[in-house]
Amino acid sequence: MKGNIWNMLWILLLLSVTYIVMGVTVIIGFIGHFFYWFIFDLCGFGNRQTNRKLHVTTNQKEDEYYALIIGSGFSGLGMAIKLKQLGTDNFIVIERHEHVGGTWYANKYPGCACDVPSNLYSFSFEPNPNWSYFFSRQTEIGDYLEHCTDKYDIRRHIKFHTTVTKLKWIDDKQLWEITIQSSDNQEKQIYAQFIIAGYGPLSNASYPNDIPGIDKFQGQMCHTAEWNKNIDFTNKRVAVIGTGASAIQTIPEVQKAGVTQLLVFQRTAPWIIPRLDRVVTNLEKRIFKRFPIIQKFIRAFIYWVRESAVLSFTYRLPIRHAFQRVVKYDLYRQVKDKELRKKLTPSYDLGCKRVLLSDDWYSSMQQPNVKLITNRIQEIKSNSIVTRDGDEYPVDIIIWSTGFQVQNFSLPVYGINGRSLKEQWSQTFQAYRGVTVPNFPNLFFLLGPNTGLGHNSIIVMIEAQINYIAEALLYVDEKNVRMLDVKQNVHDEYNQKIQSNLKKTVWQSGGCHSWYQDSKGNNTAIWPGFTWTYILFMKYFDPTNYTFQ
Template sequence: MAVTPAAGPGEAYKVVIVGTGFSGLAMAIGLKKTGTHDFVMLEKADEVGGTWRENTYPGCACDIMSLLYSYSFEPKADWSRMFPRQDELLAYIKHCVEKYDLAQHIRFGTEVTGAEYDDDTDTWRLSLEGPGAEAGEIVRGRALAAGMGPLHQPSVPDLPGLASFEGTTFHSAEWDHSYDLTGKRVAVIGTGASAIQFVPQIAKRVRSLTVFQRTPPWIMPKPDRRVTGVERALFRRVPGVQRGYRNGIYLLQESFVLGFTNPKLIKAAGNLAAWHLRRQVPDPELRRKLTPGYTMGCKRTLVSSDYYPALMRPNVELTTEGITEIREHSIVTRDGREHEVDAIIFGTGFHVTDAMENAHIVGRNGLKIQDAWRDGIEAHLGVTVAGFPNLFLLLGPNSGLGHNSMIFIIEAQVRYVLQCLRMLDASRAARISVRPSAQDRFNEWVQRKSAGAVWVAGGCSSWYLDKNGVNRAAWPASTIDYWLRTRKLSPAEFQLDGQAR
């Protein structure tokens, strides 16, 4: 389908959306529901999906239950499992694109390489590259919604000698499906959320698997199962049943936030995780290596019922010795051992707090995002940034979760952005900007709230924290609190100026 044109050749769209994952699509659907069709979605890849397009590693699935990890306004009655797998989530996303007629708004193969606010025209100028863009092409938008998500830039450690390795290497988010792991000697570096999903899958077919662990994760049992035919029939015929399931799951997940600030509650959850480890790993030495030395919740708590058994296989070894060097065909660890491997798979996560270090985003009066964030990334409610009018971040700083569904946060943020756009239209102003004082007050609250929380005081380093140990990623309270804060925009927190053209 052809892309819906702006008002005229070279003229600005009302809204430009970057990304077609859950965030970008929710923003687009929200605009259409309010009668706004003058928008374009820019997608660097050749299909929609965001995280669930990029991550195709074996065993890829969500660790939030299906009924909750989906839009509240678009329930799916025929989920196959309690925890959704990657292919089913991608199919759900494509269904939403079709149902809400979004394809006509999407430009594929179009990567945004820079965004600058033009003070003369009060528009955002986006520089484009890729097969879907013309050489030197610029797209303009009166507002910009950035829905790239916080977990889209793979992080690969700078290990000594890595460039000399003659085997195959890839990150879990860039899985090389052309490389057959069968019968190979494989190294997995990292033991985060992705690794605990693909390790059990590849352990079954490799000759040997060496898992290099720096810090063990806390792992809870995963209560996954097939959704029964009776349940699917009830969801289809009695929508209230599915809403009840969803609400129950939400409240269960939400209860976990109490443990982040209550040592007794988090200790109880830690006891369950410790029991899970004892039950699945009878070997005391291996169990010792897998026992975290920090408070549960300091890093994201993972869910799996097959990771520990995979480590018990005779062809799998877990090593906690640090890597000192990578050679042409091996990895050398601190104890002097040389582990011969044919392939290295990185399960080392993503750039989060440093993801924007090289981004070319320029606000009013030439303000670069790096200068605005020289003391650390921050945004008001994770959405708006002082000095960057009409810019809306989806899943921006301090709106990440360690206990519940990000879809809940996305929907709250979209509603908030729509309120900003309505206020802008009603005032006939050209620009809406959060006041620096409002942003400062909010972020002072975030850091006060984080000070005694498990992310900061739990004795670990994680992607929630920046290089100075400051929480820049996690929402430090309940999602109910976030919903209340974003439910109704406070006009006093914003500055409206200029004249709409």
Template sequence: MAVKLNELDQDNYILLERRSHLGGTWYDNQYPGCSCDIPSTLYSFSFEPNPNWSHFFARQAEIEAYLEYCADKYHIRQHIQFETTVIDCKWLDDRQLWQVTAQSNGQEKYFFSRTLVSGCGGLSNASFPTTIPGIDSFEGEMCHSAQWNAKIDFNKKRVAVVGTGASAIQIVPEIYKMNTSQLIVFQRTPPWIIPRIDRQTTQWEKRLFARFPSVQKLIRGVIYWAAETAVLSFVYRWPIRYIFQELVKFNLERQVKDEAFRKKLTPTWELGCKRVLISNDWYSTLQKQNVTVVIDQIREVKQHSIVTSDNVEYSVDIIIWATGFQVQKIPLPMMGINGCSLHEQWRESIQ
């Protein structure tokens, strides 16, 4: 949006960023194995193709670097006020302006504008399971995947990972490689998994994309329409969706031979009802000798353990909460015309 405003010679705008760096979710999420699950050629700005992606699926660090590069190239950084946290937004009927209240360096600031755009995104605030009794009593190491603590030592430790979503399927295989003595995965809902068709981008391909950008643009278009076709097949109930369903079932059956364990990892919902995840090492990691998958609900957390609803107690040294983000919650108070709260307006659904 800022790039397009500059193109229109509209430079009277400010971007408020609570972090010390730009990048949003690609700055916050720095857990092991963090990468995009959308092909790199598509996961980039159409006006700034990048011929130098290292892999078919870009890693977190290079996506963040790409965003930094774009901000500098298009002169966006000068409009950003970093370490400025918005705490309140309200519409002033008498002045026909938005008043934005923010905090920066311990001081309160006020901004006034005719137009206010919320660019917080849905993946900005980590969702901790605060309702679990005893969570604050745990004496071991504990962190959320979106607030990764790189100082944690996993060597010969008993590790619990809570969650089996998009972050967890990247974290678990990487943690397993860190010589953990035991890895326990607490699963609420099993996901459908499709293979991750990933590889390094060759130097020849990079030179080709740099010399002939239209080739990369063509590949981008093919990937886009292939993805759209898959989504539309679920939305409009096209028969082709049954082929996709059988393929993901085959992928599970091919990798997990034990019938009882396979049943534990099989979703009860139809493919397409929730996010489909991509991984080549999720199923294989879960079948390692020192890895356990627990499907019973967590009842409480104790000083050195997690207790489930079936009264089984699992001793752990480290807990990783891969429990996603507060997607349904409006991240900041926003009052519109006549004092109407956006939070109340969207309380049941943001659709």
């Protein structure tokens, strides 16, 4: 009894330290936020985009555009809106699906929701006072992006059911030739001065290539990123392979869908923290609508709380031990079975892989029709899964929750003198500031290499990149040049510094191998620091680091 009391007191102390650190971060953050607002927004110092417009004529020739945007998720729509604000209509958005939304249209698995609070997972210039939940569901995020598309008159610029199959830079014309393919497999070439690739890394489903027999399975199969809504789970034996971000949302829903047995195949246990989701009341919605400043304040508060995680993840301050102990206590509190608890306990540091949010993961894993299997899969048979210890599990349905092809670049892109981007990236993915790549002029990436996050809202990074691209376009327009290309030495020095900064972070030294890393162990996904430093970094274009023609 005495031991339990001391343990509770120890946890309370750790919680207190954790909240104090978060509180100090929020206070310092708000002070910085105020000065940023005062200097840049109120006083307008350095606000170079104010009243500046692009001098771009309407389509000079048929099928020739000033800019072409690939994708209509947050990145693509945000860039399209910015081009509108800069005064041009001469752009086209290519979207392979029949709706806008990107990953938030494609992913329709049961329980699909965002793990960033709604008020922070939206454009800063387009707050939504009507979110239904503290953490938005997939359908509501999709509706929000549809709303943005129509409010800013972007829909008429979008070519749906169309895929970009090749990009080729034409040296003598200083234009990109873009090969597009319609849904009926008809190919066509169009042209653009600038390309903005906004399709993001989480767009193509990934299946394991080390499990034989997948093609022999005679039951039903689907990937969480390619959900088959016609599958009937009633009285079926279901296997879910993977326990990442999609799986922890899907599994609780499938468990309640009348399945006879749910087998969860886990390779490594994830760190889980409570999501603490709730319904947003009508009173709150009215307040947000009447007083937008309150919603902005809440957005800023959430932002700075999440920024505090960098102290643990990047700088590896001792506070990380408190964070980890508190999160582990929640596992011990909810899961009483020692054997199951052992299987659910991660073997690496908190944050090394993406930290997952759930209010029902642990309870779902303890249901009588759920079994957690940690032995690696040996092969898939016609109606069963065999693990390496020789056990065979009969299944009717397999759900693959095995992530995306983050480390596979499949789009053929040819730059100066026919240089292949796939070949240039054959060793590792790299870009200057995550946006531009030498030898590929006038090509910008949104959410390119090393601009992903493991702690905060990716919308923050997208908006910073859009601002940087807009500054670049304005500079090219004002200097009356046609082409910009980042210098090779600048690009190389930048990426050496990024990898050096990553070495001591949790993402590289936390004891795991994650999808953030390529086959050589290089971290090509994560930004190694505070997002506010990236925002300041991307506020202005740096022409001295580029060549122009």
